Amino acid sequence: MRVSLLLEIVFCFRGGDLELKNTFAKGIHPPGMKELSKDINITEMPAPKTVYIPVVQHIGAKPEIVVKAGQAVHMGQLIAKASGAVSTNIFSSVSGTVKPVQILPLPNGEKAEHIVIENDFSDKYDKLPKLSDPTREQLLQRIRDCGIVGMGGAGFPTDIKMKPQKPVDILLINGAECEPYITCDYRIMLEYTEQLVKGIAYLMKALNVEKAVIGIEDNKPEAIKRIDLYLSNNNITSITTMPLAVKYPQGAEKQLIYAVTKRKVFNGGLPSDVGVVVQNIHTALSTYFAVWDGQTLFRRVVTVTGGGIKKPGNFWIRNGTPVLEIIKHVGYKVENEEFGAQKEKVDALFSELVKLKEDKQPVKEKQAEFKQEREKLEQMQEDTVAKVINGGPMMGAAMSSLETASSKIMSCVLLLNHKEASREPITQCINCAKCAYVCPMNLMPMYIDAYELNKDWANAKKYGAMDCIQCGCCAYICPAKKPLVQSIAYSKKMIKANKI
C-alpha cells in the first residue's frame, strides 16, 4: 500500500471516499432506485385533450404572450416571445385553438399564467428551416429561436450561457444523473447516441471551444460503452467520456467540474470563472433537433416512476400536459370518491372507538371492524398517489396540486404512495455532526439550523448559508430527521431580504 495513500486514509480530511480520482469530497450514497425505469424504452405519451403551457419555465424575465383566445395554432408555433436578453420563447405543444389564459400553480407552488390550448389532434407541425453547416452566430440565433433552456431543471437560457463573460476552454456535458429514480438522460444516451453527439458538436461550436467531456456515472456502463463506440467509429477526438464515481450529488455543477477538471468554482462564482461551461444531456439533444431539423422545444423526455406504480417509464411528454393525465397514463390512481368515502369511514370509526373507551363500554367488536376497514384503506393507499414530486427525491419539489403541468424543465415525475411519503417525526439534534461530515460544500448545517431557529441571520451567513447548493445531503443523513434544507433555504431568503 502506498505510504501516501496510507497517510491519506489516516489523516484524510475528506470524509467518505478514500480516493478522489474521479469524484469530489464528501457526499452521500442514497439507494439509486433506477432499476424501475432504466431499461424501459422511451415512448411517446399521447397528447392530452387540453394543454396548459406555463409561461414561466425558465430563469429570466417573463415572455410576452403573442396569441389571443380563439386563435388557431400549430404544433411548434411561437405563443410567447422572449422579452429581453435573459428570457426564452415558448411554443405550442399541440395544434388546436387557444383558450383564455388561466392562472395555475407551478411545481414550486407559485401561481403563474398558463396558456390553454385545446387539442384538435391533427398535429399540424411548424418547423424552422434546417441548418446544414451553421456558423457560430447562426447556431446561437437558432438556439435562442427554438427556446432551448437548461433542461437539467434550472432552465437558464442556453444561448446566454454559450456567450460567457470569461474565456472558456472546455464544455462539460452533465451525464451524471446522480438523483435517484431519474433515468431520462440515461435512456437518451442509449437511444439517441448519434443525435446527442452531434448536438454536443453544435454546442461546442456555439461556445467556440475545442474540447468537450461527457461525465457519466459508473452505474451506467452501457451508456459509456455506446457513446465510446460511436465516438471511436467516427474518429471523434474532441469529445471524450469520463466515468465518474457513483455518488450524490455528482451531477451538481461545482462537484461535476471538480471531478472532471479538478478546478474549484469559488463560492458565489460561476463555472465560466474557471473556464468551464456545463450543459445537460437533454439540452444537447434538443439543440441537435433544433439545428438539424428545425424543431422548436415543446416536448421533452420525462421519467415517470415511483415505488408503487405499475407501469413506470420514460416518455416524450408535450409541454403543458397536466400531472393528472401523466398519473392516469401510468395506471396510478388518485384519491377518488371511493377513497374519500373509505377514509371518512375509518375516521368516523376511530372517533367512535375513542368515545366508547371514554364511556368505558365494550370495544372488542368495534375494534375488529375498525381494523378491517383500516386494512382496506391501506390496501387502497398502496396504489393511490399521495405525493407528487417534480424531479428526484433529493432536490425535487413536491407539488401541491394535480393541475400543475409539465414543462421544459420537469425531468421527472416521482409518484409516491402513502407509505413511501410518510415522514418520521422530527427529534432533537444529537450533535452527531454527520451533516457536516457529508456536506459537499464544507458547510456546517447544524449551526445554520440552530441560528435560523433563533433568527440570527448574521451568524447563519457566517456558517455558510449562502453557499449551500440545497443538495439535501445533510437532511438525508440526519438521524434526528431535522428539516435542514428547509431551514437553510429559509435562512437564505431572510439573509437576502435583510440585506446582510
Next chain:
Amino acid sequence: MNKMIVSSSPHQTKKHNTRTIMLDVLIALVPALIASVLFFGPRVLAVAVVSIACCIVAEFCYNIIRAGKFDINKIPSYSCFDGSAAVTGLLLAMNLPSTVPLWIVPIGAVVAIVIVKMLFGGIGKNFANPALVARIFLFLSFGVVMTTAIGTSGNLIGVDAASSATWLANRSANGNLLMMFLGNTGSAAFGETSALALLIGYAYLSIRKVIDFRMPLIIIGAAFVFALLFDGLPNYQGADILIVSVSHVLSGGLILGAVFMATDYSTSPNTQVGNIIFGVCIAFLTIFLRVFSSLPEAMSFAIVIMNLLVPTIDKYILPRPYAKAKPQVAAADVKPGNTSPTGTDAAAKERAANDKPADQPANKQEAE
C-alpha cells in the same frame, strides 16, 4: 380536489434514526459485557441491569417532572425511550468495579443523566460524557468503598483476574501482554479489561458507520507514541520500552474510552481537524497524568477535561470553505427573474445577480 402531501426536499432519508444508532452502540458493547462475565462473574450482569434501569428511570422521572402533567399519550415520545439513557447506563456500569455495592449505582445514574445531560438540555447538549463524569464523581466521593470493592465474585475461567492489582498500580515491564489483550487481568472497572472484545465492538461500529473509524486509531496511536516518550524511553531499556508502551495502551480505560467515550457525538468536536486535535490531546493528557501524577488511571479525567474544551475547539476550528473567493468579481449581466426554481444554476446565477451589488458596494461605485 385532491390533497397532496407537500413537504420540503429531500423526500427520502436514510433509514436510521437516533434509536437505531443507540441500539448499535449497545450491540457493540455486548462482546465486552460477555468478556466481563467470563472474567468477573455474573454479578457484572446485575450491575449492568441495575445501571441501565436506573438511568432510564432517572430520565423518565425528569421527563415527567418537566412535562408537568401526566398525559399518557405523550409518554412514548419521552426522551428516555430513545436509547441514549440505556447507552449511558451500560457505559456507566462498565466503568465500575464488578463488586460495587448496588446502592451506589443509582447515585451514579442520577449524576450522569440528570446533572450532566438533562439539566443542560437533553441529548446533544451535555457538556461532558455523562458516564465518565459519574464515574469520577463516584470514585472521588466513595473512594474507599470503590477501591475495596475490587475483588472477585467467582469468575468462570482462568486465574483470579479481579483480585490481582491492575498493571497501572505498579507499572513494570513484566505485564503479560497477551493476558492484558484478552482481558484476563485485574482492572478497576470491569468493562476495560478485554481489549479484544472492545475491538470487536469497534469493528462493528465502524462497519455500521456509527463512528468514524479513524478517531479511535488516532487516540490509540497517539497514546502509544506518548507512552514511548514519557514512560518507555526515559525509564526502560531495549525491548522493555515497547512492552511498557503497549501495556499502557492495553490497560486502564484507554481502549474503552477511545472507542466509546471519545467518539460520543455531543461531546466531541464537529470537524475532522477538531477531532484530531481532541484525540491527540486526550492521549497526551492520559499518559502524562498516568506517568507524572499520582493518579493510576487518568483516561476519564483526560476525556472530561477535553470535553470541556470542545466548545472552544469548535469555535475556532471550522472547515475550510469549498473555495476561496477571488478578490475582484465582475457583476454578471443576469437580471433577476420572476420565478425562483431550485437548482445550482439558479442559485449561482441569482446570487451573481443579486449579491454582488449588495456585497461589494465599493466595487460598484468604483466601476461607476
